[in-house]
Amino acid sequence: MTVVGSYIDRALSARTAGRPEFQRMIKNSAKGLFEIVLVWKLDRFSRDRYDSAHYKHILKKNGVKVVSAKEHISEGLEGIILESMLEGYAEFYSAELSEKIHRGQKENALKGKNNGGGIPLGYALDKRTQKLVIDPETAPLVVEIFTRYADGETVRSMIEDFNARRLTTRKGKLFSMSSFNALLKNREYIGEYRYQDVVIPGGVPAIVPEKLFCRVQQRMEKNNRAPARTKAKESEFLLFIIQILCLISREI
DSSP, rough: OOOOOOOOOOOOTOOSSSOOHHHHHHHGGGTOOOSSSESSHHHHOOOOOHHHHHHHHHHHTTOOEHHHHSOOSSSSSSHHHHHHHHHHHHHHHHHHHHHHHHHHHHHHHHTOOOOOOOOOTTEEEETTTTTEOOTTTTHHHHHHHHHHHHTTOHHHHHHHHHHHTOOOTSSSSOOOHHHHHHHHGGGGGTTTEETTTEETSSOOOOOOOOHHHHHHHHHHHHHHHHHHHHHHHHHHHHHHHHHHHHHHHHOO
16 A cells, blocks of 8 residues: 555544544545545544544545455445444443543532533642642732632732732733633632532531622622623613603704
8 A cells, every 4th residue: 555645643532533634534535635544543543423424424535445454344345344343332432431531520519529621720739639729829820819809909900010020920911811810710719629529528628718709790790790780770871861852852
């Protein structure tokens, strides 16, 4: 065989057909660039038997055949059965693996262990226990943010102050409205551990007192309602102007 090209989607699961290089390969099959798609095993082509059948049908229409380097599949009737079994097993293995991972993450959550994802500002990950612990360097910043907001300071002024002090988020970026709002709503700061449907009060060490957290939520809720009240007043004013204009037009 002469290899005319490679289509490689690194670190992307074969459970989905939304792989850029895979889709490019399917598209290029209509150009007559190759006659065979050579894969190490059939599960590298797809781990979804419906996707597999769909895209193999497209390739077949374009005169292209899928060949497995590891699995010998005959051209006869036996080959049809064997190929179907291999594709079914690949999908079963993928689904079973996903179920095991989800179960493991659920067990970790029930123990209050971190399941990956971003670690909030003010915390660090204890690699031995896989649990969040308070970071003594950044936790005071979290308390400062909550205290200043509860005392009436605006988010914008705090952002300007923090950025002027060259303080950064957990990801090393400058603070923004979105990062501040997410931080002020995060219930982990009062010790509440959450993962999907698992909620454990006291599952992580608290940084912010619950009374202070509640004061912040009340002020945020009040500020969220403020634009609606402003719009209502504007509507009432416009209605008043329209009524006056109607009266004037009647007199004229």
